[in-house]
Amino acid sequence: MAEMSLHDLFVYDETSPSCLKWKITANNATAKSGAPAGKVKTYGTNQYWSVSYKNKQYKGHRIVWQLVRGDSLSPKDVIDHIDGNGLNNSILNLRVVDKALNNRNSRRRGSPNATGLPAGLCIHSGGLSIRARVNGIDGKRISKSFSIRKNGLENAINQAVLWRDKSIKSLNKLGAGYTERHGK
Incomplete structure (x- = not known):
């Protein structure tokens, strides 16, 4: 049969x-x-x-x-x-x-980082800056740092979040596939 x-x-x-x-x-x-x-x-x-x-x-x-x-x-x-x-x-x-695109649509795993920073942000340069990171369409990491010394901690975090959100929107126009849920 x-x-x-x-x-x-x-x-x-x-x-x-x-x-x-x-x-x-x-x-x-x-x-x-x-x-x-x-x-x-x-x-x-x-x-x-x-x-x-x-x-x-x-x-x-x-x-x-x-x-x-x-x-x-x-x-x-x-x-x-x-x-x-x-x-x-x-x-x-x-x-x-593909697996990379599926991961862009995933929730943050585990607990937030020890610093309490939003997803995609970390403290960099020995605590002197906040670094924002996203993954490009080719899978390579794109990052930008924002000085705590020049901007203050709160402003550096806000600038990093804005940069990250703008970067994700730009990448989505190119087909990156990030969704509103990414990193939340």
Whole structure:
């Protein structure tokens, strides 16, 4: 018997919590035709919909992408949840990106740095300046320092934040893919 395709197994349906419903009855317990497909699984600190079929786990967002867009995905392709909610598999919330772009859309990990500075800022030059940093489209770090001695600490931080925000807007015009959630 030939292997079943995703289109044989699932239908995209935004009324289902995972945005997937079973097209067939795969087992009598949970996978019944018309029933919502998937269970919430935790991967690291994130939660995603996972669907099991023939003892193999599939990430729900990858199934949704392939069903709706028709694109086949390589294992290296990353499906980004634009709003950061791994449980929101609406096709309008998904995009294929590389790992670097996906990281630009991630929340700050862990606790804020010990200085309490906003994301992308650090104390530099032995405490004499505030350095703002962003990653360019090519992945190279771009930075600019603001003197605490000349501007005072608060002004240096404010200038660094403004520079960082302007840089992100400029990079986004070139397709960098930073979102409002980056570093928050």
